[in-house]
C-alpha cells in the first residue's frame with residue numbers, strides 16, 4: 847500500500863497494463879515502479895508510483911476517471927460505455943429496478959475492466975451503489991433480492 851504524495855490518502859495498486867492504457871503517450875515510458883490510483887475526488891493526481899517519485903495527474907490521463915469528474919459525461923461502466931447520465935435517463939424513462947436499468951442501458955458484464963476501467967477493477971463497484979442510490983431517492987427498488995455480483 848502506498849499513499850498519494852500530494853494528498854496523502856492511501857491509494858489502490860493498479861497493474862501496469864491499466865496505467866499504460868489510460869495515460870497519454872507523452873508520459874511513456876512508465877518505468878519499473880509499481881503504480882497506485884489516488885481515489886480522492888478532490889486530488890488532481892490519478893496515478894502515482896509506490897516510491898512517490900512520479901505522479902500522473904488528470905491532464906496526463908486520456909480517460910475520464912468518474913470519481914475525479916464533477917461534470918457529464920461521467921463514465922460508470924467502461925466496458926459497455928455507459929455513463930451516469932445514461933442511467934439517470936433510463937430511470938427518468940421509467941426503469942424502477944436495478945434489472946430494468948441494466949436492460950435499458952446495457953450496463954455491466956463487459957469483463958474487460960482491468961484494461962478499460964482506469965481503476966483496473968470491476969465497474970460494478972461504481973455503478974451498483976450509484977444505481978441503487980438513485981432508485982432509492984425516487985422511492986423505487988429495494989436492495990433486497992438483488993444478486994450481489996453481476997460483473
Ligand SMILES: [Zn+2]
Nearest residue numbers: 850853884889
Ligand atoms: Zn491524491
